[in-house]
Amino acid sequence: MSKKIAIIQGHPDPSESHLNFSLAEAYKAGAEAAGHEVKVITVAKLSFALLTSEEEFDKHPPVTDIQGAQDVIKWAEHIVIFYPLWLGTMPAILKGFWEQVLRPGYALSTGDRNQWPKKLLSGRSARIVVTMGMPAFVYRWFYRAHSLKNLERNILSFSGFAPIRSTLIGAVQNLSERQRKVWLDKVYRLGQKGQ
Incomplete structure (x- = not known):
């Protein structure tokens, strides 16, 4: 059964010369080959400001790239987020994107702040x-994948996404061409399955 899939490219460099872009393209190719419908959001190509107050967060975003991203995410049945680990977490531009997109009334119900939001x-x-x-097992076991868990639990799950799966690709600077191809093939197959 085909799915509507949104790919969110969270690499802060929009030049498309990084492994993240190759992985996202492999996922997209696999998904489209299997009949899934795919839309791509490249965060570094969007125009938005960082939020600086609770008042800004509580407002609806102006008619910008953010509303377009919200429309794509609302359309999707499955989202796939690609990003490089920077200083132990997602790049700042991706965090700023989530703050802009997942506003009250869009990701969570508004109303009485004394009640748990829907x-x-x-x-x-x-x-x-x-x-x-770093090697992926070091991030997962020594650092306990803290930023990944934050994205899974405090951002996506909190907004209603489930299930949430992850793929960690470590030591990317040392990948041989064969290893790189193995990862691209794995991600292609994930795209085919719509997972």
Whole structure:
């Protein structure tokens, strides 16, 4: 059964010369080959300001690239997020993107702040693909994948996404061409499955 899939490219460099872009393109190719419909959001190509106050966060975003991204995420049944690990977490531009997109009334119900908000993005699944310089097992076991868990639990799950799966690709600077191809093939197959 085909799915509507949104790919969110979170690399801060829009030049498309990084492994993250190759991985996202492999996922997209696999998904489209299997009949899934795919839309791509490249965060570094969007125009938006960082939020600096609670008042800004509580407002609806102006008619900008953010509303377009919200429309794509609302359309999607599954989202796939690609980003490189920077200083142990997602790049600042990707964090700023989530702050802009997941506003009250879009990701969570508004109203009485004394009540638990309703998750407005339920019914959607997600996959997070993170590349990093360190070996992936070091990030997962020694550093306990803290930023990945933050994205999974405090951002996506809090908004209603489930299930949320992750793929960690470590030591990317040392990948041989064969290893790189193995990862691209794995991500292609994930795209085919819509996972």
